[in-house]
Amino acid sequence: MNYSELKNILEGKGLKVTPQRIAVLEALYELKNHPSADEVRKIVQEKYPNIALGTLYNILDTLCEHNIIRKVKTENDFMRYDIEMDKHHHIYCDECDYIENYYDGELDKMLVDYFNRKGIPNFNIKEINLQIVGSYKDHVKPNKND
Ligand SMILES: [Zn+2]
Structure with a gap:
């Protein structure tokens, strides 16, 4: 930049x-x-x-x-x-505190479909961002440049 x-x-x-x-x-x-x-x-x-x-x-x-x-x-x-404003979720490793972006269009569609169908009473959903918490199995972090 x-x-x-x-x-x-x-x-x-x-x-x-x-x-x-x-x-x-x-x-x-x-x-x-x-x-x-x-x-x-x-x-x-x-x-x-x-x-x-x-x-x-x-x-x-x-x-x-x-x-x-x-x-x-x-x-x-x-x-x-x-800084990444595209639609994405996060994978969070609670051992090394690393946050990785997680892109999954199929999951996005599933979530939108689900809440369109089911809704949450008295609540307008603006966006759904998941934080998936866990830890890396081999503890080798993915490419740091994402
Ligand atoms: Zn992110």
Whole structure:
């Protein structure tokens, strides 16, 4: 992701382009796999050592509000961030704390069909994201670049 691509993402959502927002977005793309705010902070601070933690969280919240990233809650209630906005589920390994994206169109269709048929009383479903918790059998993490 170069500067103008990152700038386009912000502008495309009607957001003002600031150096800090660019740095946060850049860090998120660099880290790729569902980083925590702390991991983002470490990268951003290489460029902006004085960035306040509050500013960082505000930027992450703004990016979430504008659907550029989304929050992912893990089992231990640790907030992580996801830059991948395509429909996907998560596989979470509770031994190594790794979150892998899980794509399964057949499953998506099944879930939508099921809830269209059955519904949940007094509730409008916007989306269904599964978090499948377990652990890797051989504990070799899949390709880190997804
Ligand atoms: Zn994800």
